[in-house]
Amino acid sequence: MGTVTRYRAALAAAVLLFLALGWLLIKPAAPSYPPYVSFSPQPAGLKAIATLLGEKRNGVKEWRQPWRFLPPGSGQALIVVEPRQVTDSEREDILRWVESGNDLIVFERNPSGWEEAHLSASAAGEAGDEAKERPIHGPSAGQGRTGLVHAYMRLNNTRDLEPLLSDDLGIIAGRTKVGAGTVTLFLVPEWLTNEQVMNHSHFELLWPHLQGDWSVTWLDEYHHGYRQQPGILAVYPGWLVAALAQLGVVLLLWLWRKGKRFGPVYTLREWTVRRGDETLLAVASWYERRRLALDALKIREAYLRQMMQERWGLHTRASSHEIAAAARARWSEAEAAALIGLLERIEAAKAAGRCSLKQLVADSRMLDDMTERLEKE
Structure with missing residues (x-):
């Protein structure tokens, strides 16, 4: 009887050891996300600020299609954080969308290609300069606000630019009018990250500019690699799709009226x-x-x-x-x-x-x- 008990104990120990080794060797790794992804909980992600936006207002959604497919109309906002591989034609598409009464908010450390929106930046320091805490000023910044800013690029102060945030080296955030809408450019995308949003005065400096009377706020993920291809009908104008749908309904009704039947013919x-x-x-x-x-x-x-x-x-x-x-x-x-x-x-x-x-x-x-x-x- 003692031998059987020892065998059972040894078998149980072997099973537990096998399970423990399997857990250690095949432990699932946490998913890896690119920087500035709105649903990423990693330090470089934006899940904290995106979750807060969704709790404070309705209509916060991800956008995973090319910008030319953005819904028409006005009263919408698109937040873009460090987009990758934005083409000139895409910028033309988004500026046409802005002209119809929508707002574009861009966070980009080294912006380029936004000259059509009267936004450009130039060097204000050495490219290798490390970020340091600097006093931040602005119409809605309040007193004693500070932020961690790189001393490299600053916005050019043109007559069409409305400065929003500045430090001792120049403008780090500004807004311009484009048609009936606006384009806002921030040079501090790292302030939005889970790691930095609550440091210094980053949240207090950014949050007022993320509030607006928008019917929907889109968070661009298309230029982070998360893409949803539009349907096959998206390449056709809406009026043509509607006309073809109505024609199809009329054809079905005509066939039904004629008594057409589809299927095999059965012999009685x-x-x-x-x-x-x-x-x-x-x-x-x-x-x-x-x-x-x-x-x-x-x-x-x-x-x-x-x-x-x-x-x-x-x-x-x-x-x-x-x-x-x-x-x-x-x-x-x-x-x-x-x-x-x-x-x-x-x-x-x-x-x-x-x-x-x-x-x-x-x-x-x-x-x-x-x-x-x-x-x-």
Whole structure:
């Protein structure tokens, strides 16, 4: 009994050791994000400020498509932090969007390409200078505010620029008007990061400029590598998509009205199980054995009279004279004479009470011709 217990204890220890080694060796690593990503909890991420924005106001969303697909209209804002590989055509697209009454807020340490928005920067120190705490001034900065700023680039003070934040070396944030909207440029993107946002006076200096009466605030992630390709219909103008959709609905209604059905054609079971020609042969054999040729001829005559009623409006008990008058009005004299002769032979057979098989075959063929002639009218 003691041996079994020792075996069980050894097995349990081996299993625990295996699990511990597996956890240590295959421990899942934390996901890695590029800098300045709005949902990144890493020190260089922006999750803290993005979460606060989402709590304080509605309509804070990520944007993962090219700027040309931004929703039209006015009263929106796009926050862009250190974008990568922004082309000239993309800048033209975003400035057209701003002109319609929207606001663009850019955080970029070494900005370039924003001259169309009357924003440019020049060197104010050596590129290798380390950041240091500097007093920050501005219309909404308050007293005694400081920030960690690199002594490298500063905005050029033009007549179209509204300075927002400055230090002893120059302007580090400014705003210009572009059409009905504005473009705001900050040279301190690191102030937004989880690591720096609560240091010095970074939050107090930035937060007032992130508040606005916007219906939606977009956080650009497209230029951080997080991209969502637009749908196939996005390359077509909206009016064309709407017109094609309406045309499709009209086409479906037209097909429905015409009674079109899509799918396989099923043969009725009764036409495959002892039906069709087999049934006709069985009925014909039964009539032949019972010598019912006259009855068969009467049935054929009744169907012919029914067709004349449908096509010519004659009563099923119309006399030969009435049928002859109607036939001569519609058919040639030879066809009318053949029809009258056929009906007279059938009447003679009914009067005699019998009909030979030869007469049945001959008259049946003629009845087929007359019936087919009537069906085509």
